[in-house]
Amino acid sequence: MGWHDFWGALALLLVLEGILPFLNPAGLRRVLLAVCDLTDAQLRFAGITSMLLGLVLLYVVRN
Numbered sequence: 001m002g003w004h005d006f007w008g009a010l011a012l013l014l015v016l017e018g019i020l021p022f023l024n025p026a027g028l029r030r031v032l033l034a035v036c037d038l039t040d041a042q043l044r045f046a047g048i049t050s051m052l053l054g055l056v057l058l059y060v061v062r063n
Helices: 003-023 023-035 042-062
Strands: none
Touching: 003 042
């Protein structure tokens, strides 16, 4: 995996991140307000869960 793959992955991330605000900006605002109400522990759990799911998906796709 080289820099080309890294920049490609980053570009895809930006495209995917832009879908929700483009299609439903009001929904995104509601989600962000709900995230503000989460505790630090809940945010950390969501973060580690997201990272682990991403690693599993990357492993499955690459093998």
